Amino acid sequence: MEKWLSLDKRIETVKENCKIIREDIEKAACESGRSAADVRFMAVTKTVEPVLINAALEEGIDLIGENRVQEYLGKAPELHLEGVEKHLIGHLQKNKVRQIVGKVDMIESVDSVALAAEIAKRSALAGITTPVLLEVNIGSEASKFGFPADRLEEALAAIAEMESIEVRGLMCIPPMSEKKEENRQFFSQMHQLYIDFSSKIFNNINMNVLSMGMSADYREAILEGSTLVRVGSALFGERIYR
Ligand SMILES: *Cc1c(COP(=O)(O)O)cnc(C)c1O
Numbered sequence: 001m002e003k004w005l006s007l008d009k010r011i012e013t014v015k016e017n018c019k020i021i022r023e024d025i026e027k028a029a030c031e032s033g034r035s036a037a038d039v040r041f042m043a044v045t046k047t048v049e050p051v052l053i054n055a056a057l058e059e060g061i062d063l064i065g066e067n068r069v070q071e072y073l074g075k076a077p078e079l080h081l082e083g084v085e086k087h088l089i090g091h092l093q094k095n096k097v098r099q100i101v102g103k104v105d106m107i108e109s110v111d112s113v114a115l116a117a118e119i120a121k122r123s124a125l126a127g128i129t130t131p132v133l134l135e136v137n138i139g140s141e142a143s144k145f146g147f148p149a150d151r152l153e154e155a156l157a158a159i160a161e162m163e164s165i166e167v168r169g170l171m172c173i174p175p176m177s178e179k180k181e182e183n184r185q186f187f188s189q190m191h192q193l194y195i196d197f198s199s200k201i202f203n204n205i206n207m208n209v210l211s212m213g214m215s216a217d218y219r220e221a222i223l224e225g226s227t228l229v230r231v232g233s234a235l236f237g238e239r240i241y242r
Pocket of ligand 1: 066173
């Protein structure tokens with residue numbers, strides 16, 4: 001969103017975007033044979049000023065996603081977070097786990113067994129269980145984090161042995177693509193993995209979240225079975241990185 005617009009105008013735009021995205025989600029959910037209640041709408045708040053995040057929360061957004069531990073912890077005191085679920089969605093370094101465990105409701109970006117072990121250890125020390133998603137590198141890109149699809153089973157088997165961590169589903173960021181239709185094949189592969197692994201019995205693994213779809217492709221993701229879409233720029237405008 002243009003920085004020079006007045007704050008009132010920017011707040012109004014966020015609220016309008018929120019309504020438009022909700023309608024889109026509802027339409028796509030219906031098209032996929034589900035209802036709007038089956039697809040959660042996450043507001044991705046990285047780089048976004050607290051005043052605009054609060055505008056979205058006023059519209060009834062009840063789930064936010066942040067990428068960086070430091071940025072989230074810095075902004076959180078200014079956010080109206082009563083009744084709002086918070087997820088960490090960015091790559092998490094093992095040395096930051098201690099700071100974030102207990103501060104968010106879910107870590108969606110578990111991309112190694114070692115990271116899961118650290119989350120389990122810190123959660124046990126804090127006396128809690130942390131729900132997580134496993135990030136899948138569905139496009140097999142060298143530049144992306146996440147488990148290759150063919151390593152997921154062994155990762156799940158290893159994490160199933162850990163206490164104080166619970167795998168609740170899968171997450172992916174598919175390759176950047178010009179044609180959003182192209183990502184449907186990745187979303188469809190993710191959905192198949194999700195179905196396959198939900199039906200297998202592991203300890204501590206109780207999958208009911210398939211987190212996929214961002215601003216450019218959330219409709220396609222929903223059509224392929226997403227249960228949680230992570231929307232940033234379509235809601236708040238283009239990000240300004242400082
Ligand atoms: C930034 C980000 C998003 C949102 O991206 P938009 O294209 O702005 O909607 C979603 N998921 C993750 C993991 C992100 O880092």
